Amino acid sequence: MYDWEEKPELNITPLVDVMLVLLVVLMVIAPNIIFEETIKLPQGSTSKQIEKIPPVHITIDKEGTIKVNKENFLLNSFGDNFFLYSKKLDKKATVLISADETLDYGVVMSVLAAVKQAGFSEVSLATNG
Numbered sequence: 265m266y267d268w269e270e271k272p273e274l275n276i277t278p279l280v281d282v283m284l285v286l287l288v289v290l291m292v293i294a295p296n297i298i299f300e301e302t303i304k305l306p307q308g309s310t311s312k313q314i315e316k317i318p319p320v321h322i323t324i325d326k327e328g329t330i331k332v333n334k335e336n337f338l339l340n341s342f343g344d345n346f347f348l349y350s351k352k353l354d355k356k357a358t359v360l361i362s363a364d365e366t367l368d369y370g371v372v373m374s375v376l377a378a379v380k381q382a383g384f385s386e387v388s389l390a391t392n393g
Contacts, residue, residue: 317357320384324363324375339371343378350382362390 323331328339337345359379363372372389379387 317354319358319360320353322359322361322375322379324361324367324372326364326366328367328371330375342375343381346378347382350384355383355385357384357386359384359387360390361387 321331321333324339325331330337330339330342332346332349335349337349361372361375361379363375376387376389
């Protein structure tokens with residue numbers, strides 16, 4: 265006869281073995297799977313070329329002589345003269361100021377202020393290093 269008090273037992277060992285083998289196979293294969301989706305990009309306009317704006321180099325030596333793109337300026341009249349000179353330059357150009365390290369901080373800042381007042385927004389100070 266059948267014993268109704270007896271509980272059936274499930275043997276899950278083969279199930280665990282199969283799942284572990286599948287997990288190992290997935291872990292080995294997954295890094296080698298490459299998903300590639302082809303995309304058709306729209307055509308851009310080739311008529312407009314990006315133009316390279318030449319930078320403006322300003323050099324201040326220890327005597328106070330200021331050279332802007334091979335043109336010399338005096339320190340005491342630099343603000344007005346550079347404002348007039350900058351009318352023929354592109355205001356989007358990058359301005360690079362190189363100054364002698366023995367110069368007074370105020371001299372360099374006055375040149376920087378004159379460049380900013382002339383309308384240039386991208387101004388940087390050159391350093392060694």
